[in-house]
Amino acid sequence: xxxxxxxxxxxxxxxxxxxxxxxxxVEPGQVTGFLGPNGAGKSTTMRMILGxxxxxxxxxxxxxxxxxxxxxxxxxxxxxxxxxxxxxxxxARNHLLAIAQTNGIPASRVEEVLEAVxxxxxxxxxxxxxxxxxxxxxxxxAALLGDPEILLFDEPVNGLDPDGILWIRTFMRKLAAEGRTxxxxxxxxxxxxxxxxxxVVIGKGALIADTSMSxxxxxxxxxxxxxxxxxxxxxxxxxxxxxxxADHLRVTGVTxxxxxxxxxxxxxxxxxxxxxxxxxxxxxxxxxxxxLEYSS
Amino acid sequence: xxxxxxxxxxKIRSVRSTVWTLAVTAVLMLGxxxxxxxxxxxxxxxxxxxxxVIASSLTGVMLASxxxxxxxxxxxxxxxxxxxxxxxxxxxxxxMRLLTGKIVVFAAVSLVVCLVxxxxxxxxxxxxxxPPSVDMGExxxxxxxxxxxxxxxxxxxxxxxxxxRHTPGAIVSAISLIMVLxxxxxxxxxxxxRTVAEYFTxxxxxxxxxxxxxxxxxxxxxxxxxxxxxxVAMIAGAVxxxxxxx
Numbered sequence: 001x002x003x004x005x006x007x008x009x010x011x012x013x014x015x016x017x018x019x020x021x022x023x024x025x026v027e028p029g030q031v032t033g034f035l036g037p038n039g040a041g042k043s044t045t046m047r048m049i050l051g052x053x054x055x056x057x058x059x060x061x062x063x064x065x066x067x068x069x070x071x072x073x074x075x076x077x078x079x080x081x082x083x084x085x086x087x088x089x090x091x092a093r094n095h096l097l098a099i100a101q102t103n104g105i106p107a108s109r110v111e112e113v114l115e116a117v118x119x120x121x122x123x124x125x126x127x128x129x130x131x132x133x134x135x136x137x138x139x140x141x142a143a144l145l146g147d148p149e150i151l152l153f154d155e156p157v158n159g160l161d162p163d164g165i166l167w168i169r170t171f172m173r174k175l176a177a178e179g180r181t182x183x184x185x186x187x188x189x190x191x192x193x194x195x196x197x198x199x200v201v202i203g204k205g206a207l208i209a210d211t212s213m214s215x216x217x218x219x220x221x222x223x224x225x226x227x228x229x230x231x232x233x234x235x236x237x238x239x240x241x242x243x244x245x246a247d248h249l250r251v252t253g254v255t256x257x258x259x260x261x262x263x264x265x266x267x268x269x270x271x272x273x274x275x276x277x278x279x280x281x282x283x284x285x286x287x288x289x290x291x292l293e294y295s296s
Numbered sequence: 297x298x299x300x301x302x303x304x305x306x307k308i309r310s311v312r313s314t315v316w317t318l319a320v321t322a323v324l325m326l327g328x329x330x331x332x333x334x335x336x337x338x339x340x341x342x343x344x345x346x347x348x349v350i351a352s353s354l355t356g357v358m359l360a361s362x363x364x365x366x367x368x369x370x371x372x373x374x375x376x377x378x379x380x381x382x383x384x385x386x387x388x389x390x391x392m393r394l395l396t397g398k399i400v401v402f403a404a405v406s407l408v409v410c411l412v413x414x415x416x417x418x419x420x421x422x423x424x425x426x427p428p429s430v431d432m433g434e435x436x437x438x439x440x441x442x443x444x445x446x447x448x449x450x451x452x453x454x455x456x457x458x459x460x461r462h463t464p465g466a467i468v469s470a471i472s473l474i475m476v477l478x479x480x481x482x483x484x485x486x487x488x489x490r491t492v493a494e495y496f497t498x499x500x501x502x503x504x505x506x507x508x509x510x511x512x513x514x515x516x517x518x519x520x521x522x523x524x525x526x527x528v529a530m531i532a533g534a535v536x537x538x539x540x541x542x
Contacts, residue, residue, distance in 0.1 A: 099383060
């Protein structure tokens with residue numbers, strides 16, 4: 001069953017359109033990246049999925065029902081929207097305990113999730129003193145309380161150090177591998193490239209792409225090998241298929257190993273031999289550029 | 297629903313602002329009682345009559361009502377300030393269930409603390425003044441009335457907090473409606489003005505503390521009028537809470 005289904009979802013604030021006629025599905029067992037520049041409507045969409053904001057039009061269903069109709073929603077859906085949105089005066093344990101009690105989740109589960117995110121030692125400390133990384137872990141602990149099949153993360157790596165980013169990335173991959181639905185928003189293309197299997201891309205509140213990661217990258221320009229050498233003209237003559245630029249040679253359809261072998265035989269020194277893959281970033285820029293052209 | 301009550305109890309007992317506002321309420325009630333009784337005792341030529349001792353023992357209600365209203369405001373406005381309201385609504389998406397949980401748990405905590413503080417205040421005054429005779433029925437009514445009145449003030453704050461969602465704005469509104477505007481209302485001219493003043497929030501509500509009657513209102517009918525004011529704030533807050541984005 002489709003975990004999250006948005007149908008013609010719209011949100012207007014006065015005259016401003018935040019989300020426009022957005023339709024997409026999120027499937028279980030994979031990480032779905034929700035990509036778009038800042039202000040594209042990602043957070044608004046997340047809040048509508050969770051029943052916090054009322055759509056101006058259309059609908060969004062979680063496991064076939066509106067979020068507000070779920071009896072014990074945390075056992076079905078776990079979400080991290082804003083890690084710092086907690087009462088700073090409460091201890092981590094009490095914060096989680098209050099959330100657990102609303103959904104009839106036993107107190108022993110609080111200890112389990114604290115252990116799972118590595119906060120067991122600071123469970124009694126007031127969360128106001130937590131670093132952003134710790135707050136992020138606390139938010140993830142809250143999302144995991146009900147052992148939900150569906151998880152939503154809004155910009156989870158924002159402001160985190162490399163350790164924290166790696167931890168969250170690994171965690172999300174693990175959750176998806178367990179068969180859960182993971183829906184994660186980000187404006188960082190590079191981050192999505194390393195985490196997501198599927199992409200929902202929006203810009204200015206409207207859908208730009210709903211596609212697998214490989215297909216998305218494949219839409220942009222092809223990969224090539226960049227060759228630089230102090231004797232570049234001779235290298236170009238030797239390889240023949242290259243496209244000569246001012247300070248480098250761009251070769252398509254030949255592997256770096258083949259180029260290296262040929263130039264080594266000829267005794268030509270190389271400064272650089274790089275396989276350039278089209279990045280998600282480049283693919284994204286191309287796509288959003290197109291969508292802007294259509295809209296203007 | 298019991299799940300929501302348990303969660304709200306965990307929330308209210310696990311922040312310092314609860315402990316502080318309740319402690320301030322108790323200290324104000326007992327402190328004012330001791331102070332006023334001691335002064336009255338010194339100034340009187342003979343023993344102070346029992347009914348007068350009971351009445352003056354609850355002077356602290358005036359200020360304690362503000363600390364209870366503040367706690368009522370904080371019960372919900374602190375969640376809007378921190379953004380924790382979103383976590384609460386993700387866990388309990390039926391917004392009226394969440395609000396009901398807050399109302400019931402706050403009212404229960406407030407009733408217990410305010411009744412104990414009121415009984416304590418009357419007891420302190422009686423111990424200091426040692427009046428020749430005491431009507432125990434009057435002691436019970438005054439203590440009960442004071443506890444109920446303070447709880448109603450707290451619920452007024454909770455309603456205004458739900459309506460305004462902003463801590464300073466809601467506290468200022470609560471102080472205006474509980475302390476400032478009732479006094480201003482008494483300056484209104486004519487019969488119409490007198491009626492407005494009589495029915496205005498705490499002018500009516502305080503009758504249950506003093507046990508007096510004023511115009512057409514007695515202690516309990518006055519308290520009912522005050523509860524109607526509280527209900528209006530609460531219902532307005534509830535309607536907006538349902539309708540607004542969190």
